[in-house]
Amino acid sequence: MPSQFSITPLSELPLRNDFMFAEVMRTGDICQLFLEELLGLNIQRIEFIDKQKDLSDSYTHHGIRLDVYLKDEAGTVFNVEMQFANSENLPKRARFYQSAIDRSELPKSTHYEELSESYIIFVCDFDYFQIGKAVGERVSFLKETETAYNDGSHVFFLNSRYTEGNASQSILEFLDMIRTNDLEKPYETPLGQKAKERVQAVRSDRALEVSYMTYAQKIMDERRYGFNEGLAEGEARGEARGEAKGRAETLKSAVLAMKDLAAPADIARRLELSLEYVLKILNQEK
16 A cells, blocks of 8 residues: 555644644634635624535535635625645636535525625645736636626635735735744734644644544545555456556556545655646546
């Protein structure tokens, strides 16, 4: 079994880890500060929805896990999600999330005009659009007149690998913490200070240890299952095609078995393959 299938101790988790990110951002004052600083909103009250909520899409039967899912006093919906590895499909991921959120928020008997304002925020530990900016916002308009097309949905892409800090100091400090995992440096803003304190508190919280290990073991089991299924399928094919082709079939099957469990970059790292090779296999299956 590859060494990549191991669990990082809770005491060493960085902010960019999905579990840690959710624990930090589900601290009310931290999340509210984050949203106000990023979006320029004045939020009076926030209410968290079910932790790690699954929204089932009735058309595709896919489930999507939302890291931090909440509403404010006006009913505006926010989904904040940490993206550690470049999945190569964030715009379509945002579209899928938006569709699922709308169907979840709007009962069948309600008119579409009552759809809530919504914000989908991807906090990325990579520069998805390769533009160097700390924050990117999706803006829609009519091509012919450049008139704003506002349907009440908003998507933001944050980039911890920024070279141009087009955001407030609070947001930049938060992104710096994600990128560096440095808890020794002083953070000057309330958001940075509170996030640092919360990471430290989570790392030393023995009560969270069981929850974290249960969560981490479940994720690890899913990855092992996908990996083993891929190996078994590839080896079976390889017996009839020769050792060299068998190796290729093994790797291909392992990649395809893991495609719904991990991002391409994660798959490449765990199987010790190049990202280009993994993407080639995935593209051939489209």
